[in-house]
Amino acid sequence: MDYHNPVLLKETVDGLAIKPDGVYVDVTFGGGGHSREILKRLGADGKLFAFDQDKDALENAIDDPRFTLINENFRFAKRFLRFYGAAQVDGILGDFGVSSHQFDVAERGFSTRFDAKLDMRMNQGDKLSAYHVVNEYAEEDLSRVLLQYGELRSAPKLARTLVSVRKDQPVETTEDLKQALQSYLPKGREHKLLAQIYQAIRIEVNQELEVL
Structure with missing residues (x-):
């Protein structure tokens, strides 16, 4: 699936001040651009959970043991994070609105x-x-x-x-x-x-x- 490259990708992820062993959440996975950048900065013990309610986004899932993609609206984030044993997180990223893929x-x-x-x-x-x-x-x-x-x-x-x-x-x-x-x-x-x-x-x- 074709998705746009996130604008100000590096600057946005810089703002999370990623800790190598931290737990992070990307609530608008889309094409996975932000998630891939976060994973680059995580260490072996870090975790990244991503949410996207659009089933098209599943085709962009990242094969990485530190990564979990949840095909649900992020309104249910607290419930799913609790299910996966991540009651506390170190940072949350959201890029809200419609994706270029959905427009196209x-x-x-x-x-x-x-x-x-x-x-x-x-x-x-x-x-x-x-x-x-x-x-x-x-x-x-x-x-x-x-x-x-x-x-x-x-x-x-x-x-x-x-x-x-x-x-x-x-x-x-x-x-x-x-x-x-x-x-x-x-x-x-x-x-x-x-x-x-x-x-x-x-x-x-x-x-x-x-x-x-």
């Missing part, structure tokens, strides 16, 4: 660049998807999501429009979503507004703020 895989539905089914789930086993948010949320809940997570002042109008459109037929794809809201996407600013709309829906789908 069209069928995941994260990007405005592709026409794909509305999905946006980081954990593909979760029940709540972008489709459910757009097609099943009450108008006031849709408005709340768009305002709170997208900072869109036009949130009430956008929500009202989506509710009106879906009465005739479901908003199933990213292109359907664009077409439904076309009148609110002025030329020259459409990409910025779409990015805000997508961000709002994505944060709601993945409960990104609640897990922090």
